Amino acid sequence: MANISDTIEQFIKSFFGDSDSIQLSRNDLAHYFGVSPSQISYVLTTRFSVDKGYVIESKRGGGGSVTVAKIVGTKQDFLPELLKQTDALDVLTFNKAAAMVDRLARDGIVTDGEAAIVKSAVSDKALAIPMADTVRKNIFKEILVGLIRR
Amino acid sequence: MANISDTIEQFIKSFFGDSDSIQLSRNDLAHYFGVSPSQISYVLTTRFSVDKGYVIESKRGGGGSVTVAKIVGTKQDFLPELLKQTDALDVLTFNKAAAMVDRLARDGIVTDGEAAIVKSAVSDKALAIPMADTVRKNIFKEILVGLIRR
């Protein structure tokens, strides 16, 4: 956690209390951390992606701002939805899979321990094979099916 | 203890105080000892393997680092042993994997939910590919390492 992006990520996350959405100023944040504004954008896109369960909205111009909102899904239809999304993908990279399972953990649909196992199972190390991203998709889908069934 | 690898090994070990895990920078360490970074990797892989009671995690890029953790507690014996056994296998069938994970569940090393996920991940459906039993072995090994790490 030596890098500033992780620090900024935590800082932003600490703003969500019970609330599902927060509003922030890109410039102010950048100034606060002494980094360039695009750094904030970087953190936003890498750490608060849709896969991870966040949506970003923004407004430019004077008095502009960025809104970060947690996507809150009802547990029942979220897993099937995720399965459908995964199936629609051509291939599945590790980062994408990790983002999705992180979100499942965040929303309490799986435990942290379960999330860790899923990540191990679809990691690049586990799948050091040709067509890894295709196989990963299959494995991930099968895991989701198992989760739905339970 | 004439060689530098042994010296580096001791140096790293001296960093564990009461703590079970330490974080280090490969580059810094290499620079400190005046050796090439890959030398540190060499020490890490040869002296801090699971066999020897350690697990390693790392992150690349700016602010990247290597975490070395001692394997402690109940996982100390059984999981590494199982990992070694798995590694010794040529291939791993689903039935064999399922039997192993069932045993882990029975012994309370993993929850039923976790066991179910592992089985999904290494199921024949997930691995409808050439060389399935070889890939399955790899995945299973990686899951075991993950379990040891946690």
Place this chain on the structure above:
DNA sequence: TCCTTGTTAGTCTTTCTTTGACCTTCGTCC
């Protein structure tokens, strides 16, 4: 001696981060 195993160094690759330059949008003030 020759062969195997272990060590050391070096190079190239991959991943992730950081910065900067330039672009687009919005609001306000003549």
Place this chain on the structure above:
DNA sequence: GGACGAAGGTCAAAGAAAGACTAACAAGGA
């Protein structure tokens, strides 16, 4: 309505780590 400043957006390049792979070298044993 046009000019201007204040946001935020985009993208590419550079930088910062660690990983993979390979070659060279060293030491010990058959």
